[in-house]
Amino acid sequence: MPIITFQPSGKQIKARAGDDLITLLKKAEIELDYQCGGKGTCGKCVVKIQSGKVDSDSFGKLSREEISDGYICACRTKITDQDAVVRIPNQVAYVNDSVSDISDDVKLIQQDLFPTHIDYNPLAVKWLIQVPLPKSQDGLSDIDRLTRQIQADWGPKRVIYPLSVIRKAADIIRQESGAITIILIREPEDYHVVGLEPGDTTEKLFGIAVDIGTTTVAVQLSNLSQAKTIGTSTAYNAQIKCGLDIISRINYANRPERLEELRQLILGTINHLIEQIITTRRVGKMEISNAVLSGNTTMIHLLLGLKPEYIRLEPYTPTLLSVPYVTAHDVGIDINPDAWLYFSPCVGSYVGGDITAGLLCTDLATDSEEINLYIDIGTNGEIVLGNKEFLVSCACSAGPAFEGGGIEDGMRAAIGAIDKVEIDRESGEARYSTIGNAKPVGICGTGIISLLANLLLTGCIDPAGRLNRERKNPAITVSGKKAMYTIVPADQSGTSGAIKISEIEIENIIRAKAAIYSACCLITKQLEISFDDVSNIYIAGGFGRFLDLNNAKIIGLIPDQPLDKFRYIGNASLIGSSMILISQDFREKQIRLANRMTYIDLSTDSSYMDQYTAALFMPHTDHSLFPSVDELIKETNKIPSEK
């Protein structure tokens, strides 16, 4: 029985000779956008046969070069009796998700930035209440008595009940002689009741934080009664198959049924992650009574089913920046249906709630006099610069390269991902470490940065990212105009082929780093500040376990500033969201941040293209900004190798 392995997910399916490849893809839950219905004319289901032999008659639709590279149309292809490795190109497949312990993530922040004194004050609270039993002729209904008791115990706000809670109130109030636990959201004017339970259940109260990235989605579960995060689950955003970046998603959503498709896809990802984490942590869905969701403005529009088109069209005005009170039921999130979904406020079309949440993990959320810089490296890069006097943000499109997207062997920071690479100066071959010390199956963001820095320092690539064809190096293979660097040969790989990076992919990465670096330059320039004036530089993003800042500087992704100025804070959006879940004060802090932040549109700055072009070298063309590669090599030889 032939075994078909799909990359980059690594998913394996047992097949039979003669099986349609398209059927196997569906079986593996890899969805491609087939438009021609299997005629082989739309070219949407093109995949690459990395190894093995298949029987395909789709070659007419593909270029000679594509055919020689192993590309075929899945819809015109049958399996033979051989094993095969099939790679889905230009796509980040929906790989196996992982549930991680929170410790790693929080460690990045907790030392001094994570507030040492958390005022325990969660958005959703559980209160034990003693409701008087019904009395004859007092003229009070069950809900009247409940409302009066809440107001007597906790102050005279309006109490708002959903029908589902009212429906079970009569029984619950009578169950334990009137002792009930009420779950509610405290708003300035109102108490929103989320649930009622008989007796004292105040110990069981959970909430989730959700970071909705264009490429990666993460869900973090917290025990609200203990103010403790208890697990994180991450996966690729299932919308990826409809476009790798924000603009292509907006374009895809141009018909109502496709907007609905995108909404269902992101809902599917989030609900799948929730299911995964509550199963491993043994928490019931109905016990999750609150959620904080943070994402860029487009992702929030897509999740709510709002037409994102006007974000892309001048004057780039979104439908909303602050989401009103909506329940899990309204949106389709699979927790207690009456749970409140609090959305981190967005600042503009391209600076979203992920940024206002992430800033909570930095000194930018404090009354600091010092000027601080926040760089969120994702599919969109967002930069925030400010202190207690001013707060300015901008955004740039970097693409998903640093999250493993758009790179054939790229992957999320999950088990088996190469997260660190060293290049042997003599042979030019790579040594690497992987997450979980597993056999390597791909390379994640930190691995990519580490790889490029080391390729540069060992002369395997030049500052423009061209592989050195002159030097004798078994890892570099050239075919026509195309060159490729092999990180892991096929025989050492955990997938069925070698793990490689092409020159074209290296160029992609350089473009991504150039976009982010030039945005940093421009925002400082516009405010007439130099990087030397900046006290702290926070780097956020889901690269991997850690980011080697020296490597990031070597490739010119981040400014050439002393290492002690930098702090890598990982998925700050997720951590910030969990902080809000546990403390109302952080919500208020975040609203203040969002209100005082201004947004600069880089596309209107005429010098942006110059800045960007100048940054398309590693580290940079301007040697007043970065040392030259030669200087870097000297420098690196002096400091002990990274640990």
Add this chain to the structure above:
Amino acid sequence: MPIITFQPSGKQIKARAGDDLITLLKKAEIELDYQCGGKGTCGKCVVKIQSGKVDSDSFGKLSREEISDGYICACRTKITDQDAVVRIPNQVAYVNDSVSDISDDVKLIQQDLFPTHIDYNPLAVKWLIQVPLPKSQDGLSDIDRLTRQIQADWGPKRVIYPLSVIRKAADIIRQESGAITIILIREPEDYHVVGLEPGDTTEKLFGIAVDIGTTTVAVQLSNLSQAKTIGTSTAYNAQIKCGLDIISRINYANRPERLEELRQLILGTINHLIEQIITTRRVGKMEISNAVLSGNTTMIHLLLGLKPEYIRLEPYTPTLLSVPYVTAHDVGIDINPDAWLYFSPCVGSYVGGDITAGLLCTDLATDSEEINLYIDIGTNGEIVLGNKEFLVSCACSAGPAFEGGGIEDGMRAAIGAIDKVEIDRESGEARYSTIGNAKPVGICGTGIISLLANLLLTGCIDPAGRLNRERKNPAITVSGKKAMYTIVPADQSGTSGAIKISEIEIENIIRAKAAIYSACCLITKQLEISFDDVSNIYIAGGFGRFLDLNNAKIIGLIPDQPLDKFRYIGNASLIGSSMILISQDFREKQIRLANRMTYIDLSTDSSYMDQYTAALFMPHTDHSLFPSVDELIKETNKIPSEK
């Protein structure tokens, strides 16, 4: 092909010899509660064959008397080749509904009680708003600009949007250069947005008032922009098949699936009436942006899916008396899903929102010094007594007789209903008029009252309701211990049989009138007031087009007071609900009424049974309260006959 006619609905079905009767009942949408699944053992599907021949083997389960009366189990019965008339006993079938013009209903009140000066101030309003077009870099989303404009034009309340409105906002705001019509509910602290439409649509704004009775349901459509009611639609409550009165409905609802069944049945009735009226009045569902619903406490619990059990159990405490903000979507009412459903506040377990709505049509809602009495004659009778100083209410169970329920030939006040009867003194035979001058098909509440009064005055019945067997009268037929009065012989009837009333049914009606009259007595007695102290007596109820108050006094339904004290105000609950729809002031007035009303539980008064028993004669056993029958006959001969 035999034709099967079902009574009291008059529905006809073409059948074939050998058809199962139960199948035909289902086809005619007459639902019976079959518990034995067709074995003929539960006796729940017993129907009466009024004429024609059927083939039944169900006789073993029925008494000899029942069999001779034509009763059979529908589940054990097949149709022969003959036509048949099948009557569903002890049930008010779901007859054809009628849509009436509002004029008749409102006329009853409008003269002086319907407020002559209506402050036009509907709960739901439509405002034309000019939203500024999106501007670059102003940091405002579409919803931000909309909110600011609403607040600038109408004052700084919080604006609450449902997701469905947000989803279409971006397009609508851009459609007519920012000119939009917004539909909203004005609450003290908030504006609740119900809808958005491009351009100026302020002329198209509709609302519905719904009166939810135990037996009868009515929907009235109003044009809110013109403050005008434009049609009424009424039907029997489809829950009737689960029990004729409140207590039997509560008992029926003792399992969750049956509670859900009752909820679906009343929803079905209401949505059917809405469909009917909007079709005849050519109004779109989505144009209905508000609803005011008034019903007794149990009906409201059943509509909302709240367990009604605790209403029946000591200390008779309902889940709620005031319903929180719920939308049409939340409850399942088929209008604009975001429309607010305002429920008239209930006062106690047995005094509901229909009473607080109905009182708005009376001087009891004004600051009158005079003491007024309100009698709502329905399946439950509710009595309110008070002036500006005090307001006391009580309730009694009368049964559905005055709405045509529980009477074999009884029917709703619809086309073909006998609404007035005179008895020829010589022959003892009846003359009658019908609603719509149609062929008679049954008798409605006013007809029943008119019939009983005239039978009494002509000596056809005695004060206890026994038919006069001595006198030669072709209309009176006696079979064993049972006697029957024929109102319409079969050959003049619009149905396939005669229209009759039995002695047992007359007893039922006397019990109903005794319950209501004795409740009136008791409430005045408890407050140490005599009927002479009462200035105005309002009679509400859905009897028919009009109520002949003299006849009502003759049978002892209402106190023996001068006719000019009385005012028959018809379905005051419905009219009051429409008034609230059109004016916020009436809503506030109603809330004040509900808050200051106290409820007396008659069942705790030891003299209630004595009062009730004394009232089981026509007009009454106590000749200090009513004239004797002889005096009445003399009196009646003096005044011109009713017109």
